[in-house]
Amino acid sequence: MRRRALRTLAALALLVGLWAAGAYLVRRPFLPGPGLVFRRLAMRLGDGSLVLHALASMRRVALALVFATPTAAALGLAAGRSRRIDAVVSPFVYLLHPLPKVAFLPVIMLFFGLGDGAKVFLIGLIIVGQILVAARDAARAVPEALLESVRSLGAGRCALFRHVVVPATLPALLTALRVGLGTAIAVLFIAETFATESGLGWYIVDAWSRVDYPDMYAAITALSVLGFGAFALLDLAESRLCRWRNTD
Amino acid sequence: MLEFRGVSIAYRGPNGPLVAVEGASALFREGEIGALVGPSGCGKTSLVRAAAGLLRPMAGSVLVEGRELSGTRARTAVIFQDYGLLPWKTVEGNVALPLELRGLGRKERRARVQPLLEELGLAGFARYYPARLSGGMRQRVAIARALAAEPDLLLMDEPFSSLDALTREGLQESLLSVVAGRRLSVVIVTHSIEEAAFLARRTYVMGGRAPGRITALVEAPRADLGTTEAEFRGAEFRGSAHYFELCVAIRRALENAKGAAR
Ligand SMILES: Nc1ncnc2c1ncn2[C@@H]1O[C@H](COP(=O)(O)OP(=O)(O)OP(=O)(O)O)[C@@H](O)[C@H]1O
Numbered sequence: 001m002r003r004r005a006l007r008t009l010a011a012l013a014l015l016v017g018l019w020a021a022g023a024y025l026v027r028r029p030f031l032p033g034p035g036l037v038f039r040r041l042a043m044r045l046g047d048g049s050l051v052l053h054a055l056a057s058m059r060r061v062a063l064a065l066v067f068a069t070p071t072a073a074a075l076g077l078a079a080g081r082s083r084r085i086d087a088v089v090s091p092f093v094y095l096l097h098p099l100p101k102v103a104f105l106p107v108i109m110l111f112f113g114l115g116d117g118a119k120v121f122l123i124g125l126i127i128v129g130q131i132l133v134a135a136r137d138a139a140r141a142v143p144e145a146l147l148e149s150v151r152s153l154g155a156g157r158c159a160l161f162r163h164v165v166v167p168a169t170l171p172a173l174l175t176a177l178r179v180g181l182g183t184a185i186a187v188l189f190i191a192e193t194f195a196t197e198s199g200l201g202w203y204i205v206d207a208w209s210r211v212d213y214p215d216m217y218a219a220i221t222a223l224s225v226l227g228f229g230a231f232a233l234l235d236l237a238e239s240r241l242c243r244w245r246n247t248d
Numbered sequence: 249m250l251e252f253r254g255v256s257i258a259y260r261g262p263n264g265p266l267v268a269v270e271g272a273s274a275l276f277r278e279g280e281i282g283a284l285v286g287p288s289g290c291g292k293t294s295l296v297r298a299a300a301g302l303l304r305p306m307a308g309s310v311l312v313e314g315r316e317l318s319g320t321r322a323r324t325a326v327i328f329q330d331y332g333l334l335p336w337k338t339v340e341g342n343v344a345l346p347l348e349l350r351g352l353g354r355k356e357r358r359a360r361v362q363p364l365l366e367e368l369g370l371a372g373f374a375r376y377y378p379a380r381l382s383g384g385m386r387q388r389v390a391i392a393r394a395l396a397a398e399p400d401l402l403l404m405d406e407p408f409s410s411l412d413a414l415t416r417e418g419l420q421e422s423l424l425s426v427v428a429g430r431r432l433s434v435v436i437v438t439h440s441i442e443e444a445a446f447l448a449r450r451t452y453v454m455g456g457r458a459p460g461r462i463t464a465l466v467e468a469p470r471a472d473l474g475t476t477e478a479e480f481r482g483a484e485f486r487g488s489a490h491y492f493e494l495c496v497a498i499r500r501a502l503e504n505a506k507g508a509a510r
């Protein structure tokens with residue numbers, strides 16, 4: 001754990017170093033150096049303007065996750081373990097999963113209005129698909145022998161889910177959540193460039209149009225840190241919830 | 249007590265039903281260890297699953313404690329070759345699982361699990377996850393878990409076949425001492441003639457393949473009056489003439505079964 005944190009820190013230092021070298025070599029206003037950007041970030045965080053936008057972005061992603069994850073996980077696990085449910089769910093997944101859902105943003109906005117509802121719905125929609133598919137496949141892959149051994153102890157359907165299916169699929173679910181989160185943040189950016197004046201996505205595009213590059217990079221950095229924080233949180237959850245996998 | 253009466257088992261195959269076992273009859277008596285030996289594919293696991301109520305025979309009936317079976321049963325415990333333990337539960341959690349499924353509280357579970365862990369030499373490993381245990385210890389945990397359910401029938405499907413010879417003999421001896429103190433019928437499926445001869449009072453020999461049949465019964469001599477089963481099968485048993493004769497008898501029955509199937 002300690003070692004991994006150190007290695008991550010070293011990689012970060014290298015990336016910032018490359019950025020600084022690039023900025024020094026290119027010497028153009030659209031690539032300010034990390035020093036300038038970090039100072040601007042501190043300033044914007046200090047006067048609170050970026051904090052509000054970051055909170056708005058976080059709220060959208062968090063709401064989408066809270067609605068989408070349990071629904072998708074439950075439906076996916078059920079489909080993975082029951083042929084009948086799978087027969088209903090899978091054709092829809094098969095048809096809808098490859099659709100570029102971002103393209104439906106205008107339609108979603110017509111239905112849900114211009115507020116946060118549409119953005120949360122779009123992000124949620126994309127996460128639902130990813131988690132559902134992962135949950136279904138993971139539930140299918142639970143070894144039949146394991147299920148049978150617990151069934152022989154007198155476990156019913158509910159107990160089987162609680163003691164076997166959920167813990168067996170948890171690592172795959174967390175991985176899906178991690179992938180989903182990456183997508184969610186990308187979609188968040190796109191969604192925030194429409195019909196809103198809050199959120200880091202909006203702030204980035206606004207700074208761009210103001211030709212205030214340090215401001216733009218400060219907001220990009222903030223969005224990256226947000227994404228990284230969420231990843232780290234998921235890592236923590238995994239090492240807590242899947243302690244049995246830490247064999248060292 | 250477990251009885252098979254003319255049990256036939258079929259699976260759905262690609263070209264219609266596949267009959268795995270045909271007309272199997274056998275009786276495993278209360279308080280005894282019985283064995284089921286036979287070559288791979290003769291239907292041993294199928295019979296175990298039928299005895300556990302995990303599958304319904306196509307014909308015939310399975311009786312446990314004199315009653316016809318119609319599904320899984322709380323006092324039947326099953327131990328499989330592997331995959332029996334849940335990797336995400338500690339040794340203690342695995343052993344307590346049957347009690348948890350019955351809705352017993354944490355305190356009560358711990359109180360019942362602790363003596364079992366001690367009995368099987370696992371007391372220091374309560375908080376280990378199965379991945380960190382040796383194969384032999386894992387099967388000890390599986391035995392402890394099976395006993396936690398306070399079964400009257402214990403079914404074991406090749407429980408020790410992936411262990412090295414010494415570990416295996418240690419576990420066989422543990423099994424004997426575990427059974428000695430309980431009112432428990434045990435059925436052990438094995439490939440090993442020696443294992444059947446060492447453990448079982450009665451050994452049913454199977455042969456054939458799709459369908460497999462029970463072709464012979466080899467009975468061990470009764471312990472002399474006044475000696476217990478455990479004394480009879482003490483440390484010297486493996487070197488005794490009794491044991492050697494049993495091995496030969498089982499081997500001969502297996503060879504006959506093979507010849508008959510051809
Ligand atoms: N779930 C299943 N579906 C279809 N056929 C099966 C199934 N399980 C077993 N069979 C078939 O039934 C026959 C008996 O299988 P079974 O597993 O009972 O044999 P076994 O004696 O336990 O073999 P082994 O010693 O290799 O474990 C085999 O021909 C096998 O292919």
Ligand SMILES: [Mg+2]
Nearest residue numbers: 292293294405
């Ligand atoms: Mg088998």
